[in-house]
Amino acid sequence: MKAEAFAPAKINLTLHVTGQRDDGYHMLDSLVAFADVGDRLTFSSGPNLALSVAGEFSSGVPIDHSNLVWQAAEAAGWTGSILLDKQLPHGGGIGGGSSDAAAVLRTATAQGSINANDIALSLGADVPACLYAAAARMRGIGEQIEPINLPPLPALLVNPGIAVPTGPVFSALQCRENAPMPARIPTFKTPVDCAAWLRNQRNDLEAPAMTVAPGIAAVLDALSDTRDVLLTRMSGSGSTCMALYPTLKAAHFAAYEIGVAQPNWWCRATMLS
Known part of the structure; x- marks a missing residue:
């Protein structure tokens, strides 16, 4: 029997770190969406x-038990x-391995009788959302x-x-006890409405990630300089950054601009949902 599956990029529109348990696990409050790449x-x-x-980012990917794909298959029997x-860059904060x-x-x-929810969290914090x-x-x-109901969000993903x-x-x-998102996330009609609300939220890992990888700042600056941009933010723990736009045409135009200026960066215009 053969089957195919798509593993979409996971994008953290927000990522609030709200605490840390005694066992070391961090408590999070995050709004996530998924790309069509x-x-x-x-x-x-x-x-x-x-x-x-195989694929663009196959180099260096393990093909043994250290790969989450192997671990998931083994756990599922x-x-x-x-x-x-x-096709997704490694260590990019977009949940490639988890997805x-x-x-x-x-x-x-689909092929058996396992309960995937029982296995997911054992493989990593992002796997249940993915x-x-x-x-x-x-x-x-x-x-x-x-x-959460979100309108389709035109976006550009960039990894340096x-x-x-x-x-x-x-x-x-520096601080692990940060405020969560508001108790209720409003219903947004347009990408403009959503971006306006997101501007008042955070990714608490953005600043520390830039101390680990200063090149992230250049990506955020480049995205901020694009035409019609509504919001820029790093995803997850980095290094991929995203920008939201009012239309997919604007996201594609920004991808062209950045691609010309930085041909070695990974740039993908996409819709988040």
Whole structure:
């Protein structure tokens, strides 16, 4: 039996760090959305588990148990060959590995009787949200998922080719007891309305990430200089940054501008939802 799955990029529109538990896990309050760009996985059932990787960012991706794809398949009891087409940059704060793992769990659920929700959090804080794969509020240590209605958000994603490990970013965070988002997230009619509300929210990891990877600041500056930009923000723990625009045409125009100026950066105009 063969199957295919799409693993979309996960974008943190907000990321408020609200505390830290005694076991070391950080408490979060984050509004996440998903792009129409991402990795793709192809599954072929068989007696043994095997993983191969291709695509733009295949270099350096492990094909053994250290890969979350392998761990997800093993946890789900799925065996066979998996081809991972890696199109998302590594260490980019857009949930590439977590979204890949979630795609494995969705596929295993469709082919068997596993409860993917029981496995997801054991693989990482982003995996439950990636399993849902639609706009949501993510709280707790990642296990509390609340669906949120967002209008389609035209966006530009830019990564400067810097992989940022999450650990050092959290270590550089000065305060771990920060205010959450408002109790109620309003209903937005347009990207302009949404961006206006988001401007009053935060990514608490943005400043510490820039101490770990100063190149992030150049990306945010470049996005801020684009025409018609509504909002700029880093996603997750970096290094990918995003900007919101009133139309997809404006996002594509910004992608062209930045692509000409910085041809080595990864730039993708996309719709978030």
